[in-house]
Amino acid sequence: MAFIDYYKTLGISKTASDKDIKKAYRKLARKYHPDLNPNDKDAEKKFKAINEANEVLSNPENRKKFDAYGEHWQNAEAFEQAKQQQQQQRAYQGQAGNYSEKDFEDIFGNMFGGQASGRGGREVRFRGQDFNAELQLALKEVYQPHKRTLTVNNKNIRITIPAGVENGQTIKIKGHGGKGVNGGPNGDLYIQFSIQNHSKFKRDKDNLYTTVELDLYTAMLGGDMMVDTFNGKVKLTIKPETQNGLKVKLKGKGFPKYKKEGQFGDLYITYQLKTPTHLTEKEKELFTQLQKLR
Amino acid sequence: MEVTDLISIKTFCTHYDVPDTFIDALQEYELIEIVVSDNVNYIKTTQINEVEKMIRLHFELNINLEGLDAVYNLLQRLESLQDEVRTLNNKLRLYEDL
Numbered sequence: 001m002a003f004i005d006y007y008k009t010l011g012i013s014k015t016a017s018d019k020d021i022k023k024a025y026r027k028l029a030r031k032y033h034p035d036l037n038p039n040d041k042d043a044e045k046k047f048k049a050i051n052e053a054n055e056v057l058s059n060p061e062n063r064k065k066f067d068a069y070g071e072h073w074q075n076a077e078a079f080e081q082a083k084q085q086q087q088q089q090r091a092y093q094g095q096a097g098n099y100s101e102k103d104f105e106d107i108f109g110n111m112f113g114g115q116a117s118g119r120g121g122r123e124v125r126f127r128g129q130d131f132n133a134e135l136q137l138a139l140k141e142v143y144q145p146h147k148r149t150l151t152v153n154n155k156n157i158r159i160t161i162p163a164g165v166e167n168g169q170t171i172k173i174k175g176h177g178g179k180g181v182n183g184g185p186n187g188d189l190y191i192q193f194s195i196q197n198h199s200k201f202k203r204d205k206d207n208l209y210t211t212v213e214l215d216l217y218t219a220m221l222g223g224d225m226m227v228d229t230f231n232g233k234v235k236l237t238i239k240p241e242t243q244n245g246l247k248v249k250l251k252g253k254g255f256p257k258y259k260k261e262g263q264f265g266d267l268y269i270t271y272q273l274k275t276p277t278h279l280t281e282k283e284k285e286l287f288t289q290l291q292k293l294r
Numbered sequence: 295m296e297v298t299d300l301i302s303i304k305t306f307c308t309h310y311d312v313p314d315t316f317i318d319a320l321q322e323y324e325l326i327e328i329v330v331s332d333n334v335n336y337i338k339t340t341q342i343n344e345v346e347k348m349i350r351l352h353f354e355l356n357i358n359l360e361g362l363d364a365v366y367n368l369l370q371r372l373e374s375l376q377d378e379v380r381t382l383n384n385k386l387r388l389y390e391d392l
Contacts, residue, residue: 030355035347036365039376127350167387168380174343202388205381209388 003071006053014067018058025054034130039170041132048129128178128187137161139197143230143256152176152189159191164206164258167195201230206265208254214242214271229253229267236269244273300329300336312349320348323363 007014010024028050030036037043056062056073065076131152146161157176165171170192177187202209212227222240226233229250236248247270254265279287303317317337320326326345329336337345348366351357357365 026356030357033351033355035350036369038369038373166380167384172343204385204388 004049004053006056006066009049009053010057016057018060021054021057025050025058029054044130044132051126126181126184128180128184130187131177131189132192133189134192134194135161136194136196137165139195139199139201139203140230142193142195150191157189161193162259163256164260165193165195166205166258167193169193169258199230200228201267203255206255206257208265208267209270210267211270211272212236213274214238214244216273216275218242219244219271219273227269230255238271242271244271246271299339300331301339301342303328303335303337306337306342306345310346310349312353316349316352317345319359320345320362323359325363325366 007016010016010021010028012020012024016024029047032043032047032050034040034044034047037047056066062073066073069076133150133152135148135150137146142161142163142165145163148159148161150157150159155176157173159173161171170190173189173191175186176189180186197203200210208230210228212225214225217223218225218238219242220240222238222242224235224237227236230253234250234253236250247268250267250269252264253267257263257265276283303314306312307314307317317326317328321328325348326337326341329338344366348362351362351365352359
């Protein structure tokens with residue numbers, strides 16, 4: 001993991017006083033706090049970084065370790081012990097070996113498996129971090145309430161996604177984020193939906209739009225035709241002399257309204273006139289007769 | 295209103311470790327609504343998320359009540375604008391697909 005300079009994170013110098021640290025933290029926290037930046041992942045990342053920096057630098061003992069050991073500050077005690085052991089060994093063996101910091105890093109890498117060890121010394125209760133997840137669903141899956149089981153932190157959470165949820169919409173599942181620290185409440189889980197539409201219907205909120213091909217004769221003389229709606233077919237009566245591009249509304253045949261059970265938007269159908277091709281001689285003759293009549 | 299939709303302020307404050315006066319102040323600034331039933335003060339459970347947010351802003355970020363009032367109004371506007379952007383993006387996608 002890349003070294004994070006906590007002083008840089010808080011925008012302060014290494015000689016900053018405790019008061020300066022507190023002031024810088026408060027200023028940045030007010031700027032990047034997730035409550036003040038809803039749905040802003042960058043702000044959330046920055047907030048976590050400044051929180052981490054503050055946790056280390058506001059604790060005099062941790063700050064001292066960070067100043068002395070930089071990125072290895074968490075292993076400072078082990079570092080000191082290992083250093084003493086190395087010195088003792090060298091003294092015993094009468095060797096003047098030259099051990100670089102890298103050597104110690106290797107030792108600690110082995111000792112701790114390269115993982116960050118726990119940080120103690122926090123007195124304040126902290127709310128657990130919020131988790132963000134994206135869930136991809138097909139449009140037809142959100143036509144009805146949809147049950148899903150998600151695995152978060154090895155725990156299965158069964159959620160019901162309300163019908164009519166929109167692309168890009170986020171729902172919050174309270175208390176399923178990171179664990180609170182020192183008895184603080186758990187964070188929340190935010191799920192953002194990515195709705196993939198592979199149907200022939202275009203969706204705008206709870207209204208649906210589609211185009212239906214209309215043959216010339218039905219358009220001219222009128223008649224009935226079966227058209228697809230999102231959940232089945234309906235019979236549509238076409239008025240005589242229907243024009244190309246005419247839009248009709250089928251009330252209540254659209255998409256379910258979010259969190260309004262039993263209520264639906266409308267379906268808008270645009271007629272697209274399809275003129276006959278490959279005319280026979282007889283048809284051409286009849287069309288010519290019709291043309292002469294106009 | 296059903297009692298199950300309400301939480302007594304005393305219970306809320308004990309659970310969240312905040313003084314009752316903070317909730318009273320939120321009401322004075324018309325940031326929350328308090329329901330009185332049988333001489334007991336309650337807040338609606340639907341408001342808990344908002345009150346939690348105000349607790350964090352006040353106690354973690356030292357934002358005073360005047361600031362909370364301003365921030366709260368701006369956040370509502372921000373959230374409504376974010377909703378509008380989302381709707382417009384979806385609408386734009388609709389026309390781009392045509």
